Structures are given as structure tokens and as C-alpha cells.
Amino acid sequence: MGQIIPLDPKFDQLIDKDAKIEILADGFSWSEGPVWVKTGNYLLFSDIPANTIFKWKEGEGISEFLKPSGYTGKMPYSREPGSNGLIINKQGELVACEHGDRRISAMPLALGGKRTLADNYKGRRFNSPNDIIQRSNGDYYFTDPAYGLPGRENDSSLRENRILGVYRISKEGTVSLLIENLTPNGLAFSPDEKILYVGQSDSKKAIIMSYPVNADGTLAAGKIFFDATPMIEKGLKGAPDGMKVDAKGNLFTTGPGGILVISPAGKLLGRLETTQPTANCAWGDDGSSLYITANSFLCRVKTKTKGAGF
Numbered sequence: 238m239g240q241i242i243p244l245d246p247k248f249d250q251l252i253d254k255d256a257k258i259e260i261l262a263d264g265f266s267w268s269e270g271p272v273w274v275k276t277g278n279y280l281l282f283s284d285i286p287a288n289t290i291f292k293w294k295e296g297e298g299i300s301e302f303l304k305p306s307g308y309t310g311k312m313p314y315s316r317e318p319g320s321n322g323l324i325i326n327k328q329g330e331l332v333a334c335e336h337g338d339r340r341i342s343a344m345p346l347a348l349g350g351k352r353t354l355a356d357n358y359k360g361r362r363f364n365s366p367n368d369i370i371q372r373s374n375g376d377y378y379f380t381d382p383a384y385g386l387p388g389r390e391n392d393s394s395l396r397e398n399r400i401l402g403v404y405r406i407s408k409e410g411t412v413s414l415l416i417e418n419l420t421p422n423g424l425a426f427s428p429d430e431k432i433l434y435v436g437q438s439d440s441k442k443a444i445i446m447s448y449p450v451n452a453d454g455t456l457a458a459g460k461i462f463f464d465a466t467p468m469i470e471k472g473l474k475g476a477p478d479g480m481k482v483d484a485k486g487n488l489f490t491t492g493p494g495g496i497l498v499i500s501p502a503g504k505l506l507g508r509l510e511t512t513q514p515t516a517n518c519a520w521g522d523d524g525s526s527l528y529i530t531a532n533s534f535l536c537r538v539k540t541k542t543k544g545a546g547f
Contacts, residue, residue, distance in 0.1 A: 238536060239495060239510040248507035251487060251498060251542045258509060261535045262299045268530035270334070270479070272323040273521035274346065280521055281323055282530055285336060288319035293535060308337020315387040322368035322479070327375060334366035336385025341366055341377065341406065355412050358404065361397040368423045368479060372430055375408035376454055380421035380435070403435060405454060415456050419446065423479040423517065427501070428486050428545040434462060436477030436490060440469050443476040445490060462503050468493035479517025483542040489527060491515040496529060509538055520544025
């Protein structure tokens, strides 16, 4: 699928010029939220419209892991009712952003049985939690746009919270609002956790923001780290969404054209052009493989770098 497009000599240190974007599976409605499970050497990812989490393992292929994944109601809900962003937390549980049930949940991988980590802010239900990360101290940071609501941001009947925010769940379980002036989507920490990156999927202002992280976990004033709007204006499909960092601090983010590789200084080093609207990515295998969810596809690229945390 697609092609590798280097734009800076430093890109060659990260991705080989002969690397290929492998298609591992196809036929999904909208693939999202990939996460590598180190204890079992397999990948989990969401198909949001199908309300399903799928499992992919080398040599075994695709199997259904969990359904329903994000909406347990009986009546039809929205075009995107299922789970979105997924992580494995420090207890080895699967943590999911659930669109339809409008919550952050945690579930043991082996036994099942979910518990709700958070489903509201000051008594008002979240819109549709989208992406999530966990800090080394145990705190969760997640985004809550309105993409999973039946009427999205214009939903007048179900939308209780007018904020499209970035939130933190402390290790004690307290929910606090950190950012309220974005339409946030994907997010990631720098390797030292001193910077929080947040993407905005607005085609008219397709930006990635960076926020210094204070010692107490709150955020200082942010600034634009990278502006992808001109790339959309040139006709490339997609916008900033899911993102991950490598051990050197380079940001691998979905965006116009596929995956953008951006240096810690904010310079675009190259692109993995998938030719598809691309939702998210995750490090896997020994940490050097980048798994990509792009429209109906699950893909993989072998790199020369390793993801932060591997």
C-alpha cells in the first residue's frame, strides 16, 4: 500500500527507503485505536462502527476479541458506537474509550468484567471519549470530542457537556478538565513526559498542539507544534488524529496523506503515504514495528527506531 516519502536526511535514520507498508487485514468499517499486548504478542484494535475489538496475531490472523466493545444498549445509537482508543494500563488491563457508553473502562484481558474509570465531569456525561494515554505515575489523560454522538457536536438531545475537552483521571479517580479550547482527538506524551501533544482534526485548522506538563500533572499554556492545514489545502486526505512517539522523541502522527513523521523540533521529516484516511498507529513486536489503522485496513511498517516504552 502507498509509498514512503522522505523529506529530510534524518528520515533515513528512522525508516528505510525500501520499507513497505504491508496490508495485514482488510474489510473493516473504520479501524482505530491499535494497541500492542506485550504479554501475548498480539495487537488489539477497534472497529468503531462494528462495535467490535479485533485481535491480530502473527501466523493466526484476525479474530473477534470483544463485542460489544463500546455500546451495550439495545436500540441503534450512532454511526460510531464502539470503542475507539485503547491502551494496556500498568495493571495489564485493557483500557478503552467507549463512544456509545460514553465512558473510560478497564477490563482484565484474561477474565473480562469491565469497571468504569470515569463517565462524567461534574455530573455531566462525557460526549464520546476518543483517545487515552497513561502517565508513569498512573494518571490517565484522554480526549472527549463529540464524534460518537448521534448528532455529533450538534446533538441537542444527548449532549450534556458543551466542552470538547482534554481531561485527566488521577490515580485516586478524580476527573479534572485540562484543555477546553480545542476540538481534541489523538494525544501522546514526549518520552520524558514533559510535553503533551494533542491533535485537532479540524480541516480548517488541522494542528498539533504541545503543552508543557507541570510537576503536579496540570498543563502550562500550549503552542502550535505543527500545522497540517496547508497539506489539506493541497489536496491530501486526512487530518491529525492518533499519534505515538519513538524513544528519540520523534512524533509519528496520522495526518494528511497518512502518517507524518515530525522531529521533536516540529520539522516534518517524511511521510508514510497510505493513500487512505488514516486513524491511528501503535508500536508493536519488539517496538520497531509501527502498526497502522487506515480506513478499512490494518497495516504495518518496519522501522529503524523503537517506540517510547519498549
